[in-house]
Amino acid sequence: MRCVCVCVVVLVALGVRVNSFKFKELMDYVDKHQEEYVQTLRDWVSIESDSSDVTKRAELQRMMGVVEEKLRMMKGNVDVMDVGTQRLADGSIIPLPKVVTAEFGDDVNKHTVCVYGHVDIQPARREDGWATDPYNLTEIKGNLYGRGASDNKGPVLAWIHAVEAYKALDIELPVNVKFLIEGMEETGSNGLDALVEAQKDKFFSDVDYIIISDCIWKSTRPALTYGTRGNCYFSAQVEGPKQDLHSGVDGGAVIEPMTDLIGILDTLISASGQILIPGVADAVTNFTEEERKLYEQVGFNLETYKSTIGVDRLMYDNKVDLLAHLWRFPTVSIHGIEGAFSSPGTKTVIPAKVTAKFSIRQVPNMEPAVVEKQVTDHLHAVFERRKSPNKLKVNMIIGAKPWIADPKHALYEAGKRAVKRVFHVEPEMIREGGTIPIARTFQDVTEKYIIMLPIGGFDDGLHSQNEKISRYNYIEGTKLFITYLQEVSLIKEN
Amino acid sequence: MRCVCVCVVVLVALGVRVNSFKFKELMDYVDKHQEEYVQTLRDWVSIESDSSDVTKRAELQRMMGVVEEKLRMMKGNVDVMDVGTQRLADGSIIPLPKVVTAEFGDDVNKHTVCVYGHVDIQPARREDGWATDPYNLTEIKGNLYGRGASDNKGPVLAWIHAVEAYKALDIELPVNVKFLIEGMEETGSNGLDALVEAQKDKFFSDVDYIIISDCIWKSTRPALTYGTRGNCYFSAQVEGPKQDLHSGVDGGAVIEPMTDLIGILDTLISASGQILIPGVADAVTNFTEEERKLYEQVGFNLETYKSTIGVDRLMYDNKVDLLAHLWRFPTVSIHGIEGAFSSPGTKTVIPAKVTAKFSIRQVPNMEPAVVEKQVTDHLHAVFERRKSPNKLKVNMIIGAKPWIADPKHALYEAGKRAVKRVFHVEPEMIREGGTIPIARTFQDVTEKYIIMLPIGGFDDGLHSQNEKISRYNYIEGTKLFITYLQEVSLIKEN
Numbered sequence: 003m004r005c006v007c008v009c010v011v012v013l014v015a016l017g018v019r020v021n022s023f024k025f026k027e028l029m030d031y032v033d034k035h036q037e038e039y040v041q042t043l044r045d046w047v048s049i050e051s052d053s054s055d056v057t058k059r060a061e062l063q064r065m066m067g068v069v070e071e072k073l074r075m076m077k078g079n080v081d082v083m084d085v086g087t088q089r090l091a092d093g094s095i096i097p098l099p100k101v102v103t104a105e106f107g108d109d110v111n112k113h114t115v116c117v118y119g120h121v122d123i124q125p126a127r128r129e130d131g132w133a134t135d136p137y138n139l140t141e142i143k144g145n146l147y148g149r150g151a152s153d154n155k156g157p158v159l160a161w162i163h164a165v166e167a168y169k170a171l172d173i174e175l176p177v178n179v180k181f182l183i184e185g186m187e188e189t190g191s192n193g194l195d196a197l198v199e200a201q202k203d204k205f206f207s208d209v210d211y212i213i214i215s216d217c218i219w220k221s222t223r224p225a226l227t228y229g230t231r232g233n234c235y236f237s238a239q240v241e242g243p244k245q246d247l248h249s250g251v252d253g254g255a256v257i258e259p260m261t262d263l264i265g266i267l268d269t270l271i272s273a274s275g276q277i278l279i280p281g282v283a284d285a286v287t288n289f290t291e292e293e294r295k296l297y298e299q300v301g302f303n304l305e306t307y308k309s310t311i312g313v314d315r316l317m318y319d320n321k322v323d324l325l326a327h328l329w330r331f332p333t334v335s336i337h338g339i340e341g342a343f344s345s346p347g348t349k350t351v352i353p354a355k356v357t358a359k360f361s362i363r364q365v366p367n368m369e370p371a372v373v374e375k376q377v378t379d380h381l382h383a384v385f386e387r388r389k390s391p392n393k394l395k396v397n398m399i400i401g402a403k404p405w406i407a408d409p410k411h412a413l414y415e416a417g418k419r420a421v422k423r424v425f426h427v428e429p430e431m432i433r434e435g436g437t438i439p440i441a442r443t444f445q446d447v448t449e450k451y452i453i454m455l456p457i458g459g460f461d462d463g464l465h466s467q468n469e470k471i472s473r474y475n476y477i478e479g480t481k482l483f484i485t486y487l488q489e490v491s492l493i494k495e496n
Numbered sequence: 497m498r499c500v501c502v503c504v505v506v507l508v509a510l511g512v513r514v515n516s517f518k519f520k521e522l523m524d525y526v527d528k529h530q531e532e533y534v535q536t537l538r539d540w541v542s543i544e545s546d547s548s549d550v551t552k553r554a555e556l557q558r559m560m561g562v563v564e565e566k567l568r569m570m571k572g573n574v575d576v577m578d579v580g581t582q583r584l585a586d587g588s589i590i591p592l593p594k595v596v597t598a599e600f601g602d603d604v605n606k607h608t609v610c611v612y613g614h615v616d617i618q619p620a621r622r623e624d625g626w627a628t629d630p631y632n633l634t635e636i637k638g639n640l641y642g643r644g645a646s647d648n649k650g651p652v653l654a655w656i657h658a659v660e661a662y663k664a665l666d667i668e669l670p671v672n673v674k675f676l677i678e679g680m681e682e683t684g685s686n687g688l689d690a691l692v693e694a695q696k697d698k699f700f701s702d703v704d705y706i707i708i709s710d711c712i713w714k715s716t717r718p719a720l721t722y723g724t725r726g727n728c729y730f731s732a733q734v735e736g737p738k739q740d741l742h743s744g745v746d747g748g749a750v751i752e753p754m755t756d757l758i759g760i761l762d763t764l765i766s767a768s769g770q771i772l773i774p775g776v777a778d779a780v781t782n783f784t785e786e787e788r789k790l791y792e793q794v795g796f797n798l799e800t801y802k803s804t805i806g807v808d809r810l811m812y813d814n815k816v817d818l819l820a821h822l823w824r825f826p827t828v829s830i831h832g833i834e835g836a837f838s839s840p841g842t843k844t845v846i847p848a849k850v851t852a853k854f855s856i857r858q859v860p861n862m863e864p865a866v867v868e869k870q871v872t873d874h875l876h877a878v879f880e881r882r883k884s885p886n887k888l889k890v891n892m893i894i895g896a897k898p899w900i901a902d903p904k905h906a907l908y909e910a911g912k913r914a915v916k917r918v919f920h921v922e923p924e925m926i927r928e929g930g931t932i933p934i935a936r937t938f939q940d941v942t943e944k945y946i947i948m949l950p951i952g953g954f955d956d957g958l959h960s961q962n963e964k965i966s967r968y969n970y971i972e973g974t975k976l977f978i979t980y981l982q983e984v985s986l987i988k989e990n
Contacts, residue, residue, distance in 0.1 A: 054841030091840070125843055131739065189842055218745070231744060235842050244806025245625065248959040250725060250930025251712070253857050254769070254827035255801070255810050255818055261765055261830060268762035271755055273882040275748070307749070312738025312848075315885035316749050324749055333748035335846050336755060338836030343853060345834065346585070347548030348683055348729050348893055349619055350855060350930075351959055352829050354806075359837060361844060363747050388767035391809035399842055436744025436844075465742040465845055 023488045024173055025423075029481050031167045036477045039163055040146065043476070044139035046121065046155045047148035053099075053122035053189045056090060065121050066099045066185050069158075073181060076166055078104035083201070085186075085193025098193045099185035103205060106165050107178035113490055114178040116209040116450075118440065119158035119216060120187030123150040124465045131467040145470040152462035152471040157215040158183060160457060160476060164483035176491035180209060184440075187216070190235070190400035191439040198440070198447050206448045211413055211490065214441060215483075218458035220432045221301045224425045224482070226417045227454035228409040229329060229433035230441055231363040234373045235400035238266065238381055239357040242392040247352040259356050260342055262390045267358055269384045271334040275317045275327070277362075279380045282332065285368045289326055296409075297325045300430050310461045329433035332368060336360040361400070363435060370401030402439030405452070413453045416489035423489075424482045436464070457482060517982045518667055519917075523975050525661045530971045533657050534640065537970070538633035540615065540649045541642035547593075547616035547683045550584060559615050560593045560679050563652075567675060570660055572598035577695070579680075579687025592687045593679035597699060600659050601672035607984055608672040610703040610944075612934065613652035613710060614681030617644040618959045625961040639964040646956035646965040651709040652677060654951060654970060658977035670985035674703060678934075681710070684729070684894035685933040692934070692941050700942045705907055705984060708935060709977075712952035714926045715795045718919050718976070720911045721948035722903040723823060723927035724935055728867045729855040729894035732760065732875055736886040741846040750846065753886050754836055757850050760878045760888070764854065765828040769811045769821070771856070773874045776826065779862045783820055790903075791819045794924050804955045823927035826862060830854040855894070857929060864895030896933030899946070907947045910983035917983075918976045930958070951976060 032039075051065035052058040066082075074080045082100040089095050099122075107114075126136035126149035134140040139148035146156070161181070168175050182205070186192045198206070219225045242259040243252075269278055277283050302321055308314070318324040327333065337359040343349040364373055378396045385394045407414075409431045421429040434454065444452055457479025463469045526533075545559035546552040560576075568574045576594040583589050593616075601608075620630035620643035628634040633642035640650070655675070662669050676699070680686045692700070713719045736753040737746075763772055771777050796815055802808070812818040821827065831853040837843040858867055872890045879888045901908075903925045915923040928948065938946055951973025957963045 052841075054843060055839065056841075124845075125839060125841065188844075233744065233844065235844070242807060245957065245962065246960040247805055248930060248957075249827075249829035249831065249855055250727065250857055250928070251958060252805060252822070253829045253929060254821035254825060255812070255929075256805065256807055257767075257769070257809070257811055258829060260832070261828075262767070264758055264761045264830060265767060267758045273751075273756070273759060273884065275751070311741055311746060311750065313736060313750055313885060315751070317751055318749070327748035328746070331748060333743075334755075335743035335747045335752060335844070336758060336836075337743065337843055337845050338754070338838050338847060339833055340838050340840060342830075342832030342838070343619075343834075344832050344836070344838035345549065345619060347546075347550075347619070348853060349548060349831055349959070350682075350727065350729070350829070351618075351831050353832060359842060361743055363744060390767065391807060434744070435747060435749075436742060463739065463742075464745060465843070466740040468739065 023176065024171065025485070027171055028167050028173065028484050031171055032477060032480050032484070039159065039477065039480065040473065043146065043151065043156055043159055046159065047139040047150055048137050050137055051122050051185065052125050053186050054125055056096065059096065062099050062122055062185050066102055069121055069183050070102045072162060073102065073104035076169060078106050080104045083197055085197050088192055101194065101197060102183045104181040105178070107175050109178055112177050113210045113493065114180060114208050115487070115490055116180040116182055116206070116212045117161045118182050118212060118214050119161065120154050120184050121158060122185045122188050123153070124188050133468055141473065144474060145472050146476065147468055147470040149469055151469055152218065152458040153464040153469065154187070154216045156471040156476050157457050157479065160480040161215065161483050163480045164487065167484055176488045179487065187439065190402055194440050195443050198443050202447055206450065209448065209450055212444050212450050212452045214438055214452065214454045215457060216438050217434045217436065217454050217456040218462050218464065219456055219460050220430060221303065221460055223301055223427055223430050224421045225430040225432045225456055226409070226414055227432055227434050227456055228414065229406040230404060230438050231329070231365050231435055232368070232370065232404035233361055233363055233400055233402045233437040233439070234370050234398055235359070235361040236377055237357050237359055237397045237399055238263065239355065239395045240392050241355040243354045246354045249350040249352050252352055256352065257390050257392060258352050259392050260353055262385065262388055262392050263339065263356050263358055265388060266381050266384045267336055267360070270336070270360065275333065277332060277334055279376055281376045282362065282373060285372070286331060287366050289330065293330065294322055296431065297322045300325060300432060328435040330365050332362055332364045334360060334362050363437065365404050366406055370398070370403060374398040374401060402437045403442035405438070405441035405445060407452055411451060412493045413451050416493055417453055417455055417486060420482055420486040420489045423485050424478060455486060517670065518665065519979070521665055522661050522667065522978050525665055526971060526974050526978070533653065533971065533974065534967065537640065537645065537650055537653055540653065541633040541644055542631050544631055545616050545679065546619050547680050548619055550590065553590065556593050556616055556679050560596055563615055563677050564596045566656060567596065567598035570663060572600050574598045577691055579691050582686055595688065595691055596677045598675040599672070601669050603672055606671050607704045607987065608674060608702050609981070609984055610674040610676055610700070610706045611655045612676050612706060612708050613655065614648050614678050615652060616679045616682050618682050627962055635967065638968060639966050640970065641962055641964040643963055645963055646712065646952040647958040647963065648681070648710045650965040650970050651951050651973065654974040655709065655977050657974045658981065661978055670982045673981065681933065684896055688934050689937045692937050696941055700944065703942065703944055706938050706942070706944050706946045708932055708946065708948045709951060710932050711928045711930065711948050711950040712956055712958065713950055713954045714924060715797065715954055717795055717921055717924050718915045719924040719926045719950055720903070720908055721926055721928050721950055722908065723900040724898060724932050725823070725857040725859050725929055726862070726864065726898035726936070727855055727857055727894055727896045727931040727933070728864050728892055729853070730871055731851050731853055731891045731893055732757065733849065733851040733889045734886050735849040737848045740848045743844040743846050746846055751884050751886060752846050753850050754847055756879065756882055756884045756886050757833065757852055759882060760875050761830055761852055761854070763878045764830070769827065771826060771828055773870055775870045776856065776867060779866070780825060781860050783824065787824070788816055790925065791816045794819060794926060822929040824859050826856055826858045828854060828856050857931065859898050860900055864892070864897060868892040868895060894933070896931045897936035899935035899939060901946055905945060906987045907945055907984070910987055911947060911949055911980060914976055914980040914983045917979050918972060949980060
């Protein structure tokens with residue numbers, strides 16, 4: 003919105019709520035329809051839209067179709083946008099799931115927000131240790147358990163239901179709302195960067211603000227998120243014999259790929275959490291006194307966190323250092339090894355080709371391209387010293403940049419007002435250790451202002467067994483989104 | 497057999513073959529029935545009798561039933577012997593597959609041999625990289641591909657068919673033949689030690705010699721095997737958070753179990769193959785000049801071996817050192833990690849509980865109980881230095897002793913004669929890098945003399961993808977066994 007609605011501003015200045023925002027009516031509508039909302043989430047969770055596993059691609063495509071149809075039924079102006087193809091490890095090429103967009107309203111006198119979300123999920127198998135079927139949303143003590151319930155199907159649906167509530171009650175939307183829903187977020191938003199670039203002066207031309215709800219609170223208090231870490235996700239493959247060998251028949255004769263791989267993985271990070279890859283941490287911005295003070299204000303409780311995740315001791319024993327290492331310092335995680343013996347039982351195998359997956363969460367001002375070179379050079383140098391006849395291949399599969407916003411921007415002030423109205427508390431101002439790969443692209447390419455507005459609980463277990471969203475967060479979150487649209491409409495400057 | 501058959505000895509001394517051994521008739525019978533033999537192997541391979549995976553236990557039990565029935569149909573005196581129960585990781589207790597025994601002949605004037613074999617298999621999945629279905633025996637260019645084809649279903653069937661041939665032609669068996677077929681070899685012959693102990697003065701009382709054909713040649717030339725390495729198979733489990741975490745949300749805050757596990761695994765063996773666990777190699781016997789000379793005579797070709805397994809360089813570049821490190825020096829292999837992310841694709845998980853499987857092939861005079869203590873102490877000491885809040889558990893799952901025989905014994909001389917008769921070459925005298933856990937128990941408990949008489953080819957790929965036995969080895973191996981029974985009958989001393 004380029005002009006200012008004088009009457010609204012005057013009313014707000016006088017402390018009078020705008021008449022057209024029927025808060026109670028909208029809130030009641032949400033309460034009355036909550037069973038329906040839960041059922042829709044159940045339908046969505048039942049679709050195994052795992053973007054990391056190409057054998058599940060048909061399910062993911064089906065998921066995208068369901069989103070498209072849902073938005074069309076709401077009379078949105080729906081479009082599906084091609085984001086190209088994906089080359090698989092075997093060299094074959096398959097189409098990426100198309101991005102679904104929708105527009106509700108095009109009043110030039112209103113602000114326009116774009117809600118970004120994703121409906122692909124991380125892998126989940128019952129035998130990983132789920133108490134319930136990960137694809138059958140199951141309510142236990144007010145929590146809705148299922149893969150994708152919180153990351154990110156629940157929040158996407160809450161946004162859809164927020165718009166739907168206005169429309170069902172025939173209440174005019176206070177802002178124009180656009181949706182941009184993708185299906186490849188969990189593997190690095192393949193193709194989306196190019197789409198944003200291409201749509202900069204089309205789909206994004208009239209967008210004022212971008213809202214992302216692909217994150218969670220840090221405690222039981224609602225929060226607004228003003229930063230995320232990036233993610234450089236690597237594979238390191240060591241290849242030796244042409245096929246697996248027998249550790250009795252061949253053990254002692256061959257230089258085993260697994261020994262080589264373990265050897266190089268052990269040079270990534272120390273027991274005390276120090277990254278050992280030369281140069282990687284050099285670009286990290288200084289931890290300022292101002293930041294330290296902000297962190298001190300966060301109502302994050304170390305004891306609660308320890309008991310939630312079930313550990314006796316954390317890497318740091320005070321809140322500020324811990325939050326700093328979750329939010330603004332990089333770290334290395336080793337996720338696992340593909341190609342070795344990973345089943346229960348015993349197998350006396352010498353695996354021929356083993357591929358480790360590990361990732362580095364990076365922060366301002368680290369650059370993925372630089373990290374890629376540092377990691378690749380380091381691993382090859384370490385491998386070289388082993389004088390192994392095996393072959394090492396290092397690949398950066400995902401290179402997503404970190405993102406940071408100004409928590410004092412009007413978009414955040416609107417967020418504070420909305421949280422206060424729905425939850426009757428001040429939100430916490432937090433950052434996110436995880437990555438929303440597209441956030442930084444939105445910022446750099448569209449130059450729009452971005453807010454992250456989470457509704458997921460701190461203990462939702464994203465990417466883990468028994469992921470859930472609580473019914474409370476899902477339903478009150480829908481109310482928050484409804485209210486936030488109204489609060490955004492009151493922003494004066496653009 | 498306690499007395500000497502004078503007439504036979506005289507005839508042999510005169511260079512006259514014993515009349516009753518109808519060599520040509522038996523060989524022709526085998527040739528004529530080879531399609532039948534291949535079909536029976538196909539039937540056996542189709543049963544997924546994987547002893548390491550308890551979910552496959554029903555298939556393994558079915559396999560044991562098939563063996564029992566086959567021996568009964570041949571009019572053997574069949575018995576099934578209880579070997580007790582197995583405690584699973586979850587604390588539950590299930591019965592072990594019973595051992596099947598059979599006796600053919602009880603003539604006190606004849607020697608009695610006991611043929612030991614196993615019909616359980618290593619795990620195999622098509623997606624591990626098999627060119628064919630591992631459970632559908634497939635013949636390609638004279639090779640019969642399928643899990644267990646060579647290890648050990650093919651050789652067990654060759655022994656059964658050897659006895660069957662005598663019976664079908666109504667030719668008297670030159671020795672009494674007993675079978676002892678088990679179903680837990682691949683996981684360490686659980687329960688068998690106790691059975692051998694219990695049956696020492698019963699089933700084994702009249703046994704003169706024990707024959708094991710659970711091994712392979714070392715080149716294209718037939719071989720007799722006079723030693724095996726032992727196997728200490730370990731699990732090392734590091735347990736941290738109560739469930740998997742998200743590397744973005746939690747990475748940097750927790751001491752990750754996977755980092756700890758990689759750290760301790762990296763202290764087992766050096767890049768150049770040196771075992772780093774203090775004390776482990778101290779008990780190894782000296783490598784004598786005599787042994788060195790024996791190894792020099794083995795027609796093992798390094799270039800052929802390299803091309804068979806598909807590597808550019810081996811741990812040692814000369815035959816004697818390489819054979820020594822396959823046969824009479826210990827080694828460490830890391831098989832894989834359970835509980836981490838092992839699928840294709842990407843997953844940004846911090847695995848909560850990860851379990852490495854690794855094994856040490858040990859040799860005279862290493863003792864499993866000592867190795868167990870050395871490994872456990874070492875890993876705990878290394879882990880201690882990491883000051884991690886995670887929990888480490890080290891378990892020795894298999895502790896099988898090495899075995900060694902005198903290659904100049906009459907049993908081996910009989911083997912040389914049989915090989916010469918069927919294959920028209922002298923056999924190679926070899927050792928085996930792998931383990932047949934029960935060999936040492938047979939020797940220590942029954943005090944019987946043991947021979948290993950392989951028929952599998954050097955490139956059969958045991959425990960690997962595309963395991964096979966060639967039709968040639970399977971059929972000529974059956975002839976070898978027929979002939980060996982005759983040659984054993986000619987042994988003078990007991």
